[in-house]
Amino acid sequence: MAAARARRHDPERRQRIVDAALRVVGARGIAGLSHRTVAAEADVPLGSTTYHFASLDELLVAALRQANEGFGGQLRERAELPEMAAGLPSALARLMGEWIGGDRTGVELEYELYLAALRRPALRPVAAEWTEAVTEALSRHTDLVTARALVALMDGICLQVLLTGAEYDEAYARDMMARLLPARPDIPGDPTSGEAPVSSETPGPSTDT
Amino acid sequence: MAAARARRHDPERRQRIVDAALRVVGARGIAGLSHRTVAAEADVPLGSTTYHFASLDELLVAALRQANEGFGGQLRERAELPEMAAGLPSALARLMGEWIGGDRTGVELEYELYLAALRRPALRPVAAEWTEAVTEALSRHTDLVTARALVALMDGICLQVLLTGAEYDEAYARDMMARLLPARPDIPGDPTSGEAPVSSETPGPSTDT
Amino acid sequence: MAAARARRHDPERRQRIVDAALRVVGARGIAGLSHRTVAAEADVPLGSTTYHFASLDELLVAALRQANEGFGGQLRERAELPEMAAGLPSALARLMGEWIGGDRTGVELEYELYLAALRRPALRPVAAEWTEAVTEALSRHTDLVTARALVALMDGICLQVLLTGAEYDEAYARDMMARLLPARPDIPGDPTSGEAPVSSETPGPSTDT
């Protein structure tokens, strides 16, 4: 068990490289990720990174898959709780608030990897996995179509906060998600459907234009 | 092939560099944008790019500002049309479909520049400008809060298509946007508010368009 | 008297450029001095710096001449005071301590310009001027040869502090300078203090070799 020199198969090595990659991307962005930076961060020889991950894309895939556990993981954990069954929009809005209000590094890291799929087809399956997983978790409390729309809206809201530097407005997020829930004209108190009906006012369109 | 040498006074130079930058980003991504690539694409001396844009960030700002005219420009143009007043969700869903269904290069280009604001604070004001402009255009037909949510949802839907490789589903987009519109329990047929009330369960594509 | 636009002869302009050059060298070293940096610091057009100073060497000469007022200026001021006549070594050691113990920027700036003469012959006359001026000021209280040696020793002590990061030891400086004073065999008082009145005869090289 003593540390063998020149271990033949070091299964931790690969994981340590992925962890280091996440730290590098978190600190310096994907643009700062290179064989060198990750090797230095992981404290492994340069050749080791190219050996375990033939290309940076391959490393990014592993990193993205691991990063996906962030928001998605928390959401799946809470998906079981009665709180979420009781009021999906408010539960999601609160979760977003906690996530985005905490250390921004993790949030930016996760989104940067996710958005990188735009230009790296290799990452798309992983991005799709993430969307699927979150959608599925939400579909415990609503239908699939609504779940997917909720995910899209959450993404859009988060992006507006992250990209424009705007403040996160939890009440706004909750209300808009509540609107997305399927109409329940006949069952006004259905707990699975989410929040209570949105207040009638809200900056209604009135007679603009 | 050699362009005119010794082009001492070239007032269009700056604009040509921005155009070239957009072409480069469109073809090779932001990662492929460098003073060298843009200089070659614009057929100007290398020093000319650094002279007109002291840093790449500066060039990206100019490029993003110009790219913002893409979707946002079309939306603002159509914002005047009665079609949009008649049915905001279906008009927006159609516009998205046309945009995303056409040449993907422009779409990806625009989104890549937009999303780059995540890691480049210099781009955030421009990203905010874009959001503001689109929101304002939409607010001709609905309230500001709803407009902002519509933009967020559209962003989220587009991203899902672009990032996961999913197909764009116009009916789904329309129905979800329709749900976002403020509740009008008393005025079921308000034309300014957009579509007719959506069918109760799930957003079947119904028979639009 | 009102600020004329496009003043024909702006005598302040030249001085402002020199002042800016000193600030630039102080902050970023001679290596950081360029037409651009000094123009930016002085808030004058780039062309203005090349106009007033055809070469950087020319600008450095002007800057060094002005910087020479630092230590040398203080020394000349105090040269009149009875304190210096009473005890040259302790007065000089104290002055060095004050100079080197204060803001290091000025000290480094002055020395950097002075030492630049090593590689820039254009600066040598100015460096020689400085040495001459200080030597002459000291020669009010001792002979010329001793004065020159005192200057050399002070330079060497300062350099050791600046180059090696050592602490300045005022007592050591005072004692070593005291030893440099010409022998006063008739006043055995205290040779280490060197405070005794300077002897009339100068330290002729005697007949060694």
Added chain:
Amino acid sequence: MAAARARRHDPERRQRIVDAALRVVGARGIAGLSHRTVAAEADVPLGSTTYHFASLDELLVAALRQANEGFGGQLRERAELPEMAAGLPSALARLMGEWIGGDRTGVELEYELYLAALRRPALRPVAAEWTEAVTEALSRHTDLVTARALVALMDGICLQVLLTGAEYDEAYARDMMARLLPARPDIPGDPTSGEAPVSSETPGPSTDT
């Protein structure tokens, strides 16, 4: 002229780069030292210089350490000789004369690297090493404090010659150094010469070696 290509394994490579750096600094000054100039001078690929020396500072450190062998090396060699024990000031003055009277390139090179520590903290430890080594060599013949002052005075005298273009005056140097030697009140013989038999106390040369 093309040297052997594909020199994959070249253990002297590093040393050759340092040698080339010294030649470059000697010929064109530190300002003329760049990865490119040194690569050309050493006839190695550009990447080789950045591989062996991650930064120019690192290269300068190696170069300074090697240059330190110049004057310091000669001094240490002669430190053993009876000549130095017999008359420290005259021996040092003669050594300085030989050093400064010979090829100025080496002298300027050594001083330029040494003085560069003023603005490059990375060089300070090496500058301190040099001072320590020379001081220690001198302390075989006098006490540490005096040795340090002798080094300072020698530095100051050399600088005056190098910076102002003055002639080196060996007799002057010898006499001033003689004054620096610790007082020997009991042997009033001739304090200016310092050649007289050294008093018993003080770390005189006594019977070392």
Added chain:
DNA sequence: AATGAATGAGCATTCATTCAT
């Protein structure tokens, strides 16, 4: 199987200088 050495291409940026006003 794993890795240190090595290298040429490329990077953003700064620069002195030239030129046309």
Added chain:
DNA sequence: TATGAATGAATGCTCATTCAT
């Protein structure tokens, strides 16, 4: 006379990749 525009050269440095163990 004074200056903004313009440019090619050069800078330190990072990099993916190759190669020889």
